[in-house]
Amino acid sequence: MMKNKINFSLLKTMLKNSYDTDNIIDKNTKKLNKKSIRVWLIILVCTIIIYVSYMTINALKEIGISEFFLKIFFLLLQILVMFQTMLLVISVIYFSKDIENYLYLPISSMKLFINKFIVMMSIIFGSEILMALPSIFIYGVLTLQNIWFYIISLIVTILVSIFLSTVVSIIMIFIMRICRFIKSKFLYQNIVILIMTLIIFIPISNSFNINNVQPMENEIQNENINNEAKARQELETIALAVNNSNKYFIVTELGVNALTDIDYHSIIYVLELLGMDLLAILVFLVIGKFTYIKDILWNLSIFDRKKNKNIILEGKCKAKNKEYAYLRNEINSILKNPTYLMHYIYNVLIVLAMVILITISIFPVFLQALIDASGGEIFNDLTFDFSEFSLIIGIIEVMFIISSLSLTAISRYGKNAIFFKYIPIKFKTQFKLKNIPQIFINTIITISILGTIHYLIPGINNAYILSMLVVAMLLNIINSNILLFIDLLKPRLNYENEISVIKQNDNKLFQYILTTVICLFIWYLKEVTKELSLDLSILIEVIIFTLIVVGMEIFINKRGDKLFKNIN
Amino acid sequence: MxxxxxxxxxxxxxxxxxxxxxxxxxxxxxxxxxxxxxxxxxxxxxxxxxxxxxxxxxxxxxxxxxxxxxxxxxxxFGFVPDDPNMFLKLKGIDYLNFIADIYEVSTNDRMEKIEKLTKEFEIYDALEDKIESYSHGMRQKIIICGVLIHNPQNWxxxxxxxxxxxxxxxxxxxxxxxxxxxxxxxxxxxxxxxxxxxxxxxxxxxxxxxxxxxxxxxxxxxxxxxxxxxxxxxxxxxxxxxx
Structure with a gap:
């Protein structure tokens, strides 16, 4: 059935539409384009993943629970796959811009549906090759696995992803049908995604609530237990939370089991996975056969329908200050665009919520484990010093990575960005107004992290929390300014659609580099102020960052006009 | 001039x-x-x-x-670019208000102009719709209305x-x-x-x-x-x- 339904010419066209490989593959040599920033970005991301995996696996090996890595791996894999599927079902299968171009061609709805699904899966597999396989392969190397491990891990990763993607797609189809009473496309897409996010994340976050984690069978409540065993016990509690979470997604258990001990059982687990995949795909295809084309046509007819309301101008035409109007337009351009809203607001809030939730759940146990492992010595003399201060500032700076609003403040407008060149508002004013959304989002990140830290470590003096807020806000301004400088210097105004503004943005590499440089600078400041008191060290840091902010302000005021030069 | x-x-x-x-x-x-x-x-x-x-x-x-x-x-001056695909996610009325704010057009003036211009170009009834739902011609018209709303000396x-x-x-x-x-x-x-x-x-x-x-x-x-x-x-x- 599938063979007839996959039209390779159609698939090739769809894939070409979805990928912009010009930059990655050198057109002349047909090899990897080493001059492409995107290639280096991919290499950087892979290196970071391999490094983090290497450190984690080694740490787990030391306490003899290296297989725990597989459980974490599958937990993260399932979050990645489900979240990606959720967004791709909307953007690739049901609301992609090219759908209308295929509707008038003599292609059956099933062909269209299956090919769209394959395009979606190819995007998911692409992410897995970059983000998942390096981790699992490094695990194989460090735990001295044989060739079968690599073959089975590759098959298992693909099968787990197919199952999860198919199930999430089926649920999405139902949610989309239930939400049909919403007539605004914007609201519709966002509510569907919100419902799906809750369905995915509530069970996971519930598993991470340590209060819900049942004590392990081998838990020994013995006061005489040695510290190492106690630490191991605490880590096992975390492992149990991960385990609980994985149980919600039946295939991941099979995946973990298939890779834990490679023997003939692994083949059975793989076959079980394959069977479940086939069953899920069959259900998915049957549902698609009866619903897809109807849903597409419904989307096109309902959401594009004009309201033709009789407008009453009074009350709708109040004059506003032009700077306010400009800022409101900047905010609306994000909030009124589902793609930007999802990637720049939802993503940030979800990642932030997950980080806070997991930190609040795990941190006390983890801290206890560390105290026990060190016999209480590590934290016996626990005082808040500049190292901790710098560490928290560093964490906040790293968290700023999840938002790239300023990095696309120009590129988001594509060819329309020329509008900002011919309106009568000074460029330096426009620069400052364009930065406000990024600064606002980063402020939310800062306050959330500091609030969490205050909650988890109430011993930190409020004055230091406030100092961290000041330093983080200065970094926020520096960070946002530099991101906007980058977008102004290298704007990409020829994006085909909104998703490519985010996904194919080479400038993201500079954001990683910037974060690394700032973190190194924070570390350097910590080192050079070693001999000084905490208060003095903080004061020095505040002065340095304030000077940088003032310097940038002078630069923007003096050279603001030149900054917009590359938009034309 | x-x-x-x-x-x-x-x-x-x-x-x-x-x-x-x-x-x-x-x-x-x-x-x-x-x-x-x-x-x-x-x-x-x-x-x-x-x-x-x-x-x-x-x-x-x-x-x-x-x-x-x-x-x-x-x-x-008021400028009509060759590509009218601008601010597609905004409603027609929001776009005109945005332009009027940028060029500091008073409430009364803009109300009068919006009504007159959009009726003349027959897009008055579409002002509550998003520009992305407009045809090419309607998009061109809303951009032209945006220019005329602040009555520039030079077009x-x-x-x-x-x-x-x-x-x-x-x-x-x-x-x-x-x-x-x-x-x-x-x-x-x-x-x-x-x-x-x-x-x-x-x-x-x-x-x-x-x-x-x-x-x-x-x-x-x-x-x-x-x-x-x-x-x-x-x-x-x-x-x-x-x-």
Missing amino acids: IDIKNVYKAYRKNSNVVEDISIKINNGEIFGFIGPNGAGKTTTIKMMTGILDIDKGDILIDGKSIKKNPVEAKKR ILDEPLTGLDPKSAYRLKNMMREHVKNGKCVFFSTHVLEVAEKLCDRIGIINKGKIIFIGTYEEMKKRLGGEGSLEELFMEITKNDEE
Whole structure:
């Protein structure tokens, strides 16, 4: 059935539409384009993943629970796959811009549906090759696995992803049908995604609530237990939370089991996975056969329908200050665009919520484990010093990575960005107004992290929390300014659609580099102020960052006009 | 009044896209700017509106230099770009309000203008819809309304008639005539030579970055020593230039 339904010419066209490989593959040599920033970005991301995996696996090996890595791996894999599927079902299968171009061609709805699904899966597999396989392969190397491990891990990763993607797609189809009473496309897409996010994340976050984690069978409540065993016990509690979470997604258990001990059982687990995949795909295809084309046509007819309301101008035409109007337009351009809203607001809030939730759940146990492992010595003399201060500032700076609003403040407008060149508002004013959304989002990140830290470590003096807020806000301004400088210097105004503004943005590499440089600078400041008191060290840091902010302000005021030069 | 003074522009060294262009568009006249594809029309318009830097020379809008005093110069013109696909996620009314805020149009003025202009262009009933749901012509109309709402002294229009239905094109042409009757000026580029012939007081022809003719239709006929439509004269003058 599938063979007839996959039209390779159609698939090739769809894939070409979805990928912009010009930059990655050198057109002349047909090899990897080493001059492409995107290639280096991919290499950087892979290196970071391999490094983090290497450190984690080694740490787990030391306490003899290296297989725990597989459980974490599958937990993260399932979050990645489900979240990606959720967004791709909307953007690739049901609301992609090219759908209308295929509707008038003599292609059956099933062909269209299956090919769209394959395009979606190819995007998911692409992410897995970059983000998942390096981790699992490094695990194989460090735990001295044989060739079968690599073959089975590759098959298992693909099968787990197919199952999860198919199930999430089926649920999405139902949610989309239930939400049909919403007539605004914007609201519709966002509510569907919100419902799906809750369905995915509530069970996971519930598993991470340590209060819900049942004590392990081998838990020994013995006061005489040695510290190492106690630490191991605490880590096992975390492992149990991960385990609980994985149980919600039946295939991941099979995946973990298939890779834990490679023997003939692994083949059975793989076959079980394959069977479940086939069953899920069959259900998915049957549902698609009866619903897809109807849903597409419904989307096109309902959401594009004009309201033709009789407008009453009074009350709708109040004059506003032009700077306010400009800022409101900047905010609306994000909030009124589902793609930007999802990637720049939802993503940030979800990642932030997950980080806070997991930190609040795990941190006390983890801290206890560390105290026990060190016999209480590590934290016996626990005082808040500049190292901790710098560490928290560093964490906040790293968290700023999840938002790239300023990095696309120009590129988001594509060819329309020329509008900002011919309106009568000074460029330096426009620069400052364009930065406000990024600064606002980063402020939310800062306050959330500091609030969490205050909650988890109430011993930190409020004055230091406030100092961290000041330093983080200065970094926020520096960070946002530099991101906007980058977008102004290298704007990409020829994006085909909104998703490519985010996904194919080479400038993201500079954001990683910037974060690394700032973190190194924070570390350097910590080192050079070693001999000084905490208060003095903080004061020095505040002065340095304030000077940088003032310097940038002078630069923007003096050279603001030149900054917009590359938009034309 | 728009005064383009010995303007040069090169994207690469020693390769001028626009070379020593000087045009003075007086108040009370419609100036048509025509030329083959890639002749330098868009580059000239981009320099006039501040989208592109000027390498050499200057452009004055009502005496204000777009180079030295850009904000003041920009307040004095309204610009219709050739691509009307702007701010698609905004409703028509939100777009017009945004433009009115940027150009500091008072509440009463904008209410009156929005009603008058959008009714005239027959998009009043679509103001509550998002621009992305508009047809090409409707998008063009809303952009034109956005320019007219702040009643600028000078209109700079890049292919303004493309996509407009005959009725709206007729209205826009009438508006252009009325605008210049009030002592203001209109600069517009077009590929439709018939429109230029009938509408413009003067015509400027650009080819390979250089102005090869400025004057009235009658002057062009005299210079080429023949009768014929603007289309025929245009073909001849650009051919001569190539030779």
